[in-house]
Amino acid sequence: MSNTVFVLNGPNLNLLGFREPTIYGDDSLDDIARMLARRAEELGLEIDMRQSNHEGHLVDWLHEAHFADAKAVLLNAGAYTHTSVAILDAIKSIKVPVIEVHISDPEMREPFRKLSYVGMGAVDVVKGLGARGYVLALEKAAAL
Numbered sequence: 001m002s003n004t005v006f007v008l009n010g011p012n013l014n015l016l017g018f019r020e021p022t023i024y025g026d027d028s029l030d031d032i033a034r035m036l037a038r039r040a041e042e043l044g045l046e047i048d049m050r051q052s053n054h055e056g057h058l059v060d061w062l063h064e065a066h067f068a069d070a071k072a073v074l075l076n077a078g079a080y081t082h083t084s085v086a087i088l089d090a091i092k093s094i095k096v097p098v099i100e101v102h103i104s105d106p107e108m109r110e111p112f113r114k115l116s117y118v119g120m121g122a123v124d125v126v127k128g129l130g131a132r133g134y135v136l137a138l139e140k141a142a143a144l
């Protein structure tokens, strides 16, 4: 197994730090990447972080994590969390453990965010902790 942790981010998360700070906070995805890089160095891990607005990219990257023998995937699939059977099937088809991450707590929001297809395949979830939830998820990945 490699020491690389894939951090995959779904639709609209490229806007983090620029819009809706009351829900998602002030940190941008680049800020989160810097936090993760610092902690990863302490933990002896490598980070491969990506973002896409396209569902199929997330499916392809989950497969890539498998073929790269990644240690874990931290996955914030954005709104695809609540809709994508394709992403659930991809999670189930790989042997790399996936940790679901959300900045907000979807369960405390609109009813349609209560269902998580990602959660049906993930080994763990970190939600509602803002950007630092990614760091906690990395620590969980390190302990797997």
Ligand code: CA2
Pocket (backbone or CB within 6 Å): 011, 012, 013, 015, 016, 017, 018, 019, 020, 024, 076, 077, 078, 079, 080, 081, 101, 102, 103, 104, 105, 106, 113
């Ligand atoms: O809380 C999370 O991390 C979410 O995955 C964010 C998704 C939402 O659909 C999920 O229910 C929970 C939405 C990401 C949208 O990101 C934006 C960031 C800044 C401004 C607007 C949208």
